[in-house]
Amino acid sequence: MSKRPLISAALLIAFLLPGLHSFCQKLTINDSGYFETRGVNIFVFSSEYNGMFFDEKTAGIELIHHGVRTATGGAIRLQNTPEQWDQIPKLVSRKVDKEHNSIAVELEYEKFHFNSKIIVTGKGNGVEISVYLDKPLPEILSGKAGFNLEFLPASYFEKTYLVDGRPGGFPLYPASQTRIEPISKKITQFAGHTTFDDRGRKEFIVPSAFATGKTIVLAPEDPERNVKIVSETPDADLMLFDGRNLAQNGWFVIRSLLPSNKTGKVLTWYVGPNAISNWKRTPAIEFSQVGYNPEQEKTAVIELDKHDSALKTASLFEVTADGKYIEKWKGDVRVWGRYLRYNYAKFDFSSVREPGLYFIRYGDQKTNVFPISTTVYNDIWHPTLDVWFPVQMDHMEVNEAYRVWHGAPFLDDALQAPVNHQHFDGYSMGPSTQTKYKPLERIPGLAVGGWFDAGDFDIQTGSHCDAVISLVAAWEKFQLNRDETFVDYATRYVDIHRPDGKPDILQQIEHGTLNMVAQVKNIGHPVRGIVVPNLHQYHHLGDAVDETDNLPYNSHLRAYESDGKSSGTMDDRWAFTERTASLDYYTAAALAAASRALKGFDDTLSKQSLSCAEKLWDEEDSLSNTDTSRFAASFGRNLKTTSALQLYITTKDERYAKEFKRAVWQTLDGSVMFGMATALQACPYMDDDYKKKLRNYVVKYKAICDDFDKQNPYGVPIATGGWGGDGNVVKFATTNYYANAFFPDIISSEYVYKGINYIFGCHPYSNISFVSSVGTRSKKVTYGNNRANFSFIAGGIVPGILVIKPDFPENKEDWPFFWGENEVTVGGCADYIFLAAAAGQMAGEDRSTGTK
Numbered sequence: 001m002s003k004r005p006l007i008s009a010a011l012l013i014a015f016l017l018p019g020l021h022s023f024c025q026k027l028t029i030n031d032s033g034y035f036e037t038r039g040v041n042i043f044v045f046s047s048e049y050n051g052m053f054f055d056e057k058t059a060g061i062e063l064i065h066h067g068v069r070t071a072t073g074g075a076i077r078l079q080n081t082p083e084q085w086d087q088i089p090k091l092v093s094r095k096v097d098k099e100h101n102s103i104a105v106e107l108e109y110e111k112f113h114f115n116s117k118i119i120v121t122g123k124g125n126g127v128e129i130s131v132y133l134d135k136p137l138p139e140i141l142s143g144k145a146g147f148n149l150e151f152l153p154a155s156y157f158e159k160t161y162l163v164d165g166r167p168g169g170f171p172l173y174p175a176s177q178t179r180i181e182p183i184s185k186k187i188t189q190f191a192g193h194t195t196f197d198d199r200g201r202k203e204f205i206v207p208s209a210f211a212t213g214k215t216i217v218l219a220p221e222d223p224e225r226n227v228k229i230v231s232e233t234p235d236a237d238l239m240l241f242d243g244r245n246l247a248q249n250g251w252f253v254i255r256s257l258l259p260s261n262k263t264g265k266v267l268t269w270y271v272g273p274n275a276i277s278n279w280k281r282t283p284a285i286e287f288s289q290v291g292y293n294p295e296q297e298k299t300a301v302i303e304l305d306k307h308d309s310a311l312k313t314a315s316l317f318e319v320t321a322d323g324k325y326i327e328k329w330k331g332d333v334r335v336w337g338r339y340l341r342y343n344y345a346k347f348d349f350s351s352v353r354e355p356g357l358y359f360i361r362y363g364d365q366k367t368n369v370f371p372i373s374t375t376v377y378n379d380i381w382h383p384t385l386d387v388w389f390p391v392q393m394d395h396m397e398v399n400e401a402y403r404v405w406h407g408a409p410f411l412d413d414a415l416q417a418p419v420n421h422q423h424f425d426g427y428s429m430g431p432s433t434q435t436k437y438k439p440l441e442r443i444p445g446l447a448v449g450g451w452f453d454a455g456d457f458d459i460q461t462g463s464h465c466d467a468v469i470s471l472v473a474a475w476e477k478f479q480l481n482r483d484e485t486f487v488d489y490a491t492r493y494v495d496i497h498r499p500d501g502k503p504d505i506l507q508q509i510e511h512g513t514l515n516m517v518a519q520v521k522n523i524g525h526p527v528r529g530i531v532v533p534n535l536h537q538y539h540h541l542g543d544a545v546d547e548t549d550n551l552p553y554n555s556h557l558r559a560y561e562s563d564g565k566s567s568g569t570m571d572d573r574w575a576f577t578e579r580t581a582s583l584d585y586y587t588a589a590a591l592a593a594a595s596r597a598l599k600g601f602d603d604t605l606s607k608q609s610l611s612c613a614e615k616l617w618d619e620e621d622s623l624s625n626t627d628t629s630r631f632a633a634s635f636g637r638n639l640k641t642t643s644a645l646q647l648y649i650t651t652k653d654e655r656y657a658k659e660f661k662r663a664v665w666q667t668l669d670g671s672v673m674f675g676m677a678t679a680l681q682a683c684p685y686m687d688d689d690y691k692k693k694l695r696n697y698v699v700k701y702k703a704i705c706d707d708f709d710k711q712n713p714y715g716v717p718i719a720t721g722g723w724g725g726d727g728n729v730v731k732f733a734t735t736n737y738y739a740n741a742f743f744p745d746i747i748s749s750e751y752v753y754k755g756i757n758y759i760f761g762c763h764p765y766s767n768i769s770f771v772s773s774v775g776t777r778s779k780k781v782t783y784g785n786n787r788a789n790f791s792f793i794a795g796g797i798v799p800g801i802l803v804i805k806p807d808f809p810e811n812k813e814d815w816p817f818f819w820g821e822n823e824v825t826v827g828g829c830a831d832y833i834f835l836a837a838a839a840g841q842m843a844g845e846d847r848s849t850g851t852k
């Protein structure tokens with residue numbers, strides 16, 4: 001065989017140049033406490049694992065590679081491919097040593113009395129990661145404890161690797177070798193739960209490595225993703241695993257086992273992420289994908305690499321009917337300053353008011369097209385009510401044209417949850433059931449109504465309260481008569497895009513209310529929630545109808561045995577029946593509101609709702625008198641205020657008004673932010689003195705709103721915690737809608753539009769609309785129950801931007817499995833419907849009066 005050079009030597013050098021390591025700056029610890037060079041950041045436990053959702057794939061040693069977070073979970077772990085509920089290490093200490101350019105952490109697995117130390121030090125163009133043990137590995141962890149680093153599958157799809165020079169390709173879908181081991185060898189998961197349905201075989205699955213060697217180079221062909229990892233410990237191989245064999249949200253894991261019977265430095269890796277010299281992140285041009293009402297302010301935010309500076313000007317182009325581009329406006333780009341890790345500038349094109357299609361040009365970048373029109377907000381809530389809500393409907397089959405979203409699930413609801421039990425998803429039971437039912441006794445009448453909470457399938461009563469209150473407000477305020485859903489309770493059948501003569505919003509209010517009333521009637525009070533008993537059911541992905549066998553549990557049959565009417569499999573959902581004052585009041589508020597909306601639509605349910613609401617109010621009143629601890633949290637007190645208001649609006653009974661007026665000022669004095677929404681909603685039902693007194697609080701509230709403009713370039717409250725903040729932004733904009741309605745001289749409509757622009761694309765990281773199917777470019781990958789297909793449910797609003805500590809805002813669009821970024825919830829979607837309808841009404845009024 002003859003070898004013919006494919007390309008000339010000169011060209012070859014040209015190809016190689018951009019990726020060469022030798023031009024790069026070294027990784028140095030910056031003032032934010034992480035390793036940094038242009039194009040590469042390495043975080044060392046800037047974020048810890050948490051005890052609520054365990055492994056969220058946002059902790060340990062992490063890599064931000066050319067602006068994208070591609071690796072996480074660098075830590076001592078006890079599995080080849082840890083799942084969400086596997087044991088997580090606790091961070092004992094973290095020391096940043098800038099002088100020696102190293103960060104040291106100590107980790108602990110309390111249960112095994114096992115501590116380890118990891119020291120990460122800048123070396124060459126990467127870092128050296130060394131693991132130290134003071135005591136030899138506990139016997140039980142031998143062959144199990146290792147150092148892991150996890151790489152995001154989506155970042156390596158359609159890319160290759162070299163292991164000791166041997167080539168391979170990253171799998172698009174998992175299909176690597178696994179083996180079975182006896183359960184005795186398994187390190188138990190959180191609180192003894194298990195994610196694996198072993199069908200009684202007492203075994204578990206262990207994924208095998210799909211590549212093993214001393215040196216692994218990831219994506220040698222892609223300078224943005226190329227990472228070289230070398231094991232510098234003679235006996236320690238690098239093994240490459242695919243976590244998706246066990247869990248769809250698994251990552252590619254590189255791992256070395258720790259040796260038994262050794263102390264001191266037991267493992268050393270070199271990790272060298274390629275850095276493109278003088279790399280600059282492409283500017284993100286952030287604007288509303290839905291477009292703009294002609295009269296509103298229109299400002300794009302330009303997010304720049306910190307080594308980048310703003311261009312002087314940007315332009316707005318119109319796209320004409322014959323496909324031509326016309327520059328309609330050229331304006332200054334104003335520098336805003338620094339927020340988190342980026343520089344920000346703004347481009348104001350408010351003066352363009354002519355209806356049409358437009359795009360922004362900044363330098364040689366051109367955005368996608370968006371409209372300016374009086375109609376941009378007219379139908380933005382339709383996908384949420386037409387599609388998202390029906391798909392979440394529990395106890396019903398849901399059909400859409402040729403597609404069945406799910407069969408009628410959970411007809412085997414529900415059993416009383418056992419006492420003294422630590423469950424998952426935040427559920428637990430104390431020493432008493434607080435009901436007339438014995439542990440695991442059947443509670444009748446619960447297989448009706450309700451919505452799947454979020455990306456999971458439990459009924460969470462608190463979010464039902466939030467949803468029903470918002471849907472009733474939207475119905476009463478905006479008379480949303482839209483009819484695109486068919487609901488037939490006799491056959492438990494829902495059909496999408498099929499009118500049935502009944503307003504869909506009332507049908508949704510009815511559906512949520514049915515389950516809450518069933519709880520109060522059959523249990524005596526609302527419950528925290530209703531959720532499957534087994535963790536191996538809980539992570540269900542697929543048709544909800546298969547999460548249980550839909551047959552009531554029968555203890556006289558063996559597991560997986562059925563007589564056709566019942567089954568011996570303990571899979572019926574459990575009702576977690578703890579009673580709290582805050583949930584009682586919240587439910588009373590929701591049911592009091594629902595009773596108004598349902599009057600004349602479903603009179604029986606309307607009456608039942610009100611009598612349940614009054615019963616809860618009266619019982620709580622007497623319970624709180626005997627037990628003052630029932631009412632500690634200010635959140636709970638605010639819910640009592642909400643409850644008093646809703647009961648007053650429904651009944652006009654002065655005792656509720658008296659309680660509301662007593663409590664509302666207390667709440668506002670505690671926090672203007674916290675109490676403002678409820679206080680404003682009461683305006684139409686209170687006298688002039690009330691409004692006069694509230695005015696001073698609205699002035700204070702405005703000052704807080706204006707401060708957001710100093711905190712970030714978007715002028716909205718941005719969450720910094722473990723869950724993205726779109727819910728807060730929607731509530732903020734909704735509060736501003738009410739404030740604008742009653743105090744327009746203090747709060748202008750722009751305070752509403754700020755929040756709307758944010759959720760539709762004027763936010764950090766990208767310019768995607770956070771509501772699937774709303775706006776030109778919107779979320780196509782979300783954490784719904786169809787997430788295994790990297791898909792979405794139209795109309796869902798995601799949590800949006802998660803700020804990964806200390807300074808990295810993120811919302812992944814190629815990976816659905818970050819719930820804090822991509823999980824859609826019932827309460828969030830109902831709140832969105834209200835805000836979206838409010839925007840439509842506001843823009844309509846602007847149009848008719850020509851004023852703001």
Ligand SMILES: [Ca+2]
Nearest residue numbers: 425453456458
């Ligand atoms: Ca849940």
Ligand SMILES: [Ca+2]
Nearest residue numbers: 485500502504
């Ligand atoms: Ca309908």
Ligand SMILES: [Ca+2]
Nearest residue numbers: 412549551572
């Ligand atoms: Ca069952």
